[in-house]
Amino acid sequence: MDESPDSKKAWALSQKIFPILNDFSTCNQEDTFFKSQFEELCNYMQANGLQDFLQQLIINQVEKRFRDEIVPAFWSYFQKSELHNKDLNQFYNAVKSLYDNYKEMDKITSGLELFRQCTHVTKIPYNEKTINNALKLILKATVLAQSPLNYQAVTLSFYETALRIEDVDSYLGFDSGHCAACDQDSCNCLHLLQETNRKLSEMNLLEPLVGQTFTNLSHKYIYTHIQKMCKDNYDSFITRLETWLHTVVIVWLRKMYSFDTSICLNEAMDTFQTKLVNYLYNSYTKIRINQLFNIVIEYPESLPALEDIRLCLPRTDLKPLLMKKLQRAMETRLLHHGVSTADILTAYVATIKSLKVLDPTGVLLESVTDPIHQYLREREDTVRCVMSSLTEEGPNDLAEELHKRGAVDENINVEDGDDDWETWTPDPIEAAVSPNPPKDVGSRRNVDIISMLVDIYGSNELFVNEYRNLLADRLLSQYTSDTEKEIRYLELLKLKFGDSNLHFCEVMLKDVVDSKRINQRIKEDSEYSESIVPLSTLIVSQQFWPPFKEEKLELHSKVAEQIKQFTAGFETLKGSRTLCWKNHLGVVNIEIELNDRTFNLSVSPMQATILMHFQDKDTWQLEELSNVMQCTASLLRRKISFWISHGILSETSIDMFSVQNVENKNLAKVVFCDEDFEAESAMASVQDQKDEEFQNIWTYIVGMLKNLDSLPLDRIHHMLKMFAFQGLTTECSPSELKVFLDRKVRKRLLIFSNNLYTLPK
Amino acid sequence: MKVTIKQWSGVASWKWVANDDNCGICRMPFDSCCPDCKLPGDDCPLVWGQCSHCFHMHCIVKWLQSQTVNQQCPMCRQEWKFNNK
Ligand SMILES: [Zn+2]
Ligand SMILES: [Zn+2]
Numbered sequence: 001m002d003e004s005p006d007s008k009k010a011w012a013l014s015q016k017i018f019p020i021l022n023d024f025s026t027c028n029q030e031d032t033f034f035k036s037q038f039e040e041l042c043n044y045m046q047a048n049g050l051q052d053f054l055q056q057l058i059i060n061q062v063e064k065r066f067r068d069e070i071v072p073a074f075w076s077y078f079q080k081s082e083l084h085n086k087d088l089n090q091f092y093n094a095v096k097s098l099y100d101n102y103k104e105m106d107k108i109t110s111g112l113e114l115f116r117q118c119t120h121v122t123k124i125p126y127n128e129k130t131i132n133n134a135l136k137l138i139l140k141a142t143v144l145a146q147s148p149l150n151y152q153a154v155t156l157s158f159y160e161t162a163l164r165i166e167d168v169d170s171y172l173g174f175d176s177g178h179c180a181a182c183d184q185d186s187c188n189c190l191h192l193l194q195e196t197n198r199k200l201s202e203m204n205l206l207e208p209l210v211g212q213t214f215t216n217l218s219h220k221y222i223y224t225h226i227q228k229m230c231k232d233n234y235d236s237f238i239t240r241l242e243t244w245l246h247t248v249v250i251v252w253l254r255k256m257y258s259f260d261t262s263i264c265l266n267e268a269m270d271t272f273q274t275k276l277v278n279y280l281y282n283s284y285t286k287i288r289i290n291q292l293f294n295i296v297i298e299y300p301e302s303l304p305a306l307e308d309i310r311l312c313l314p315r316t317d318l319k320p321l322l323m324k325k326l327q328r329a330m331e332t333r334l335l336h337h338g339v340s341t342a343d344i345l346t347a348y349v350a351t352i353k354s355l356k357v358l359d360p361t362g363v364l365l366e367s368v369t370d371p372i373h374q375y376l377r378e379r380e381d382t383v384r385c386v387m388s389s390l391t392e393e394g395p396n397d398l399a400e401e402l403h404k405r406g407a408v409d410e411n412i413n414v415e416d417g418d419d420d421w422e423t424w425t426p427d428p429i430e431a432a433v434s435p436n437p438p439k440d441v442g443s444r445r446n447v448d449i450i451s452m453l454v455d456i457y458g459s460n461e462l463f464v465n466e467y468r469n470l471l472a473d474r475l476l477s478q479y480t481s482d483t484e485k486e487i488r489y490l491e492l493l494k495l496k497f498g499d500s501n502l503h504f505c506e507v508m509l510k511d512v513v514d515s516k517r518i519n520q521r522i523k524e525d526s527e528y529s530e531s532i533v534p535l536s537t538l539i540v541s542q543q544f545w546p547p548f549k550e551e552k553l554e555l556h557s558k559v560a561e562q563i564k565q566f567t568a569g570f571e572t573l574k575g576s577r578t579l580c581w582k583n584h585l586g587v588v589n590i591e592i593e594l595n596d597r598t599f600n601l602s603v604s605p606m607q608a609t610i611l612m613h614f615q616d617k618d619t620w621q622l623e624e625l626s627n628v629m630q631c632t633a634s635l636l637r638r639k640i641s642f643w644i645s646h647g648i649l650s651e652t653s654i655d656m657f658s659v660q661n662v663e664n665k666n667l668a669k670v671v672f673c674d675e676d677f678e679a680e681s682a683m684a685s686v687q688d689q690k691d692e693e694f695q696n697i698w699t700y701i702v703g704m705l706k707n708l709d710s711l712p713l714d715r716i717h718h719m720l721k722m723f724a725f726q727g728l729t730t731e732c733s734p735s736e737l738k739v740f741l742d743r744k745v746r747k748r749l750l751i752f753s754n755n756l757y758t759l760p761k
Numbered sequence: 762m763k764v765t766i767k768q769w770s771g772v773a774s775w776k777w778v779a780n781d782d783n784c785g786i787c788r789m790p791f792d793s794c795c796p797d798c799k800l801p802g803d804d805c806p807l808v809w810g811q812c813s814h815c816f817h818m819h820c821i822v823k824w825l826q827s828q829t830v831n832q833q834c835p836m837c838r839q840e841w842k843f844n845n846k
């Protein structure tokens with residue numbers, strides 16, 4: 001700018017009209033100039049082509065003022081962290097001061113706008129349409145450029161309080177007259193909020209400054225709301241939640257943005273809504289996934305929640321998360337020592353049913369149940385548990401499944417009809433990543449829980465064998481006299497496992513029915529007298545029953561006499577047939593009268609026999625009695641301890657036992673530690689059976705070695721496989737065979753050298 | 762002490778009184794049944810020949826029907842005669 005008197009005058013005029021050009025000015029835009037002065041300035045600037053220059057000069061000053069004074073002052077409000085959260089004033093005051101300054105600047109820019117129009121300046125800074133727009137742009141840029149890192153803590157707390165004031169959920173608190181923000185009866189919190197929003201909107205700062213806060217806050221609000229709803233409640237919520245989102249969250253946001261003229265409100269709300277609905281679905285699904293183990297366990301009460309998850313899964317990418325979380329929950333909460341097999345089975349059935357709801361294709365099911373299968377396979381009592389719950393009385397998931405079977409069979413054709421190419425859909429992608437890809441899609445359509453359980457073991461036979469053992473135990477102990485019921489169950493099992501597998505059990509049940517008739521016939525015989533012991537006998541077809549545990553026992557002569565009579569009766573009735581007694585099996589109802597007390601008990605034949613001998617003679621020596629009863633002393637001692645625990649016998653000196661005719665009050669109230677016969681199975685265990693089978697192959701091995709002198713392990717195994725293994729229930733592996741042979745070596749029945757087995761000379 | 766047996770429920774298995782365990786024709790145990798039967802005992806009885814050999818009734822009847830000329834015991838080749846003892 002040259003130093004001519006004109007120019008000096010013009011500069012003074014400019015400074016008067018635009019005091020901001022004055023560096024030390026207090027920035028008060030005064031209205032003390034005249035219209036003529038303004039026109040003079042315009043004319044001069046235009047004549048000298050300086051109008052653009054002046055405009056730029058003023059804009060620079062405005063920017064400088066924002067940068068150096070106004071915006072730092074605004075942000076300085078955010079440093080006052082000592083203010084407690086509930087206070088709306090912190091942010092309000094910041095916005096108010098910023099707004100006041102903005103208004104001051106706006107006066108300058110209105111003057112500039114006028115100047116621009118008079119001097120026909122075409123170029124507006126930042127290519128805006130008006131100087132005011134440019135001002136807002138400068139403001140926004142400066143505010144954002146100087147924003148401290150954590151300013152959102154303040155805005156978040158401000159709008160959180162705002163939300164609390166407005167929240168329909170907590171309207172109760174508000175209606176009572178207390179403001180949720182300041183706890184006072186009448187306050188202007190609502191006014192502060194509105195003013196803040198209005199001012200921010202006017203400065204075009206609402207969205208840039210607090211838009212993110214609104215999003216974060218909505219998310220937080222939605223998440224806690226869902227969590228509150230879903231806690232311990234497995235209802236269906238998704239529709240209710242969506243309505244809530246529209247009527248509460250979106251309405252609130254609309255209110256917040258209502259002063260903002262820079263945006264199209266409806267459009268902005270639509271965008272918000274789309275994003276928030278997505279967030280809602282995602283959060284709801286995640287929260288439900290975290291609860292999924294409980295939801296599964298609560299099936300079928302939790303069915304509504306499961307239906308919700310099924311609806312939500314296609315809208316989210318959470319299927320992999322669901323699989324991972326559920327698998328982990330199963331491992332930590334179900335598949336460990338602390339949980340009984342019966343409970344695992346119940347949970348397993350619930351899992352299958354629940355996952356069928358979530359994913360009818362069954363792909364999900366396979367990936368989640370795989371670890372359960374592996375675990376159940378390791379548990380020794382699984383088969384027994386499955387079989388006993390299948391045949392158990394009372395409501396029970398597996399038993400229900402068995403009863404349903406008939407209906408399922410009838411539906412098979414209908415299912416197949418569904419399977420045509422037009423309705424075919426590809427397997428979900430997870431099928432490819434699941435460790436055991438299913439071989440046959442069709443087989444998955446119809447989930448048969450019992451079959452799935454049986455498949456864990458790969459064979460029906462194992463299950464049927466276990467059922468046979470259970471049935472034998474029940475029939476022998478005569479707990480179940482209801483053979484009709486057993487026969488009904490057997491019919492159901494036959495539908496599932498096939499007739500031939502269960503044929504043995506059919507004969508067993510027939511034995512029970514026949515026995516009743518034979519007992520009756522024998523007792524009707526005039527030759528037969530039951531004067532000594534009331535006897536009833538279960539007559540079994542040995543070949544069809546599982547192998548019994550062998551135990552030697554000589555019965556008391558009275559019982560032996562009765563049994564002899566019964567056998568005679570049987571032989572008369574059934575020519576050419578006789579009876580082989582299993583003395584140790586059965587149940588005895590016994591009444592014991594002592595001087596001061598009477599007992600009625602159901603005990604094993606051995607325990608009854610012991611007492612019958614003590615009736616004859618008060619005191620017995622262990623060795624003596626074991627000779628009479630033909631059983632080992634150690635077994636006898638164990639059985640005697642049962643009577644000692646009942647206070648009927650006592651050990652008077654080492655290996656001497658006597659009847660305790662008068663109750664010994666000093667003897668601590670007996671703890672029934674009885675390893676009672678009831679708990680023991682009469683059936684030989686799997687190990688017993690296996691040992692017996694090995695004993696049979698031992699003869700083959702001896703014969704082999706006699707002929708061929710010496711053989712290596714694999715040759716022996718190979719030859720056994722060809723000749724001896726046919727009849728065995730389970731084939732033995734070479735390693736099992738080695739264990740068996742090595743036992744023989746230790747007993748010096750075999751010699752092992754140079755990897756060859758030979759017989760000792 | 763007085764012990765009263767109210768009820769003795771015993772267990773016994775039935776067994777054919779025969780001089781062998783298995784049927785010489787079908788090789789199944791006598792106490793089981795012949796291959797054509799499902800139930801043992803009354804439903805699949807044993808019969809004795811005068812030669813003292815015995816078989817499942819169903820087995821020997823089938824055997825005799827298959828013999829066109831002589832009715833012989835499959836074990837000792839003597840003429841088969843039922844022993845109605
Ligand atoms: Zn036969
Ligand atoms: Zn037969």
Ligand SMILES: [Zn+2]
Pocket residue numbers: 810812813814834835836837838839
């Ligand atoms: Zn003969």
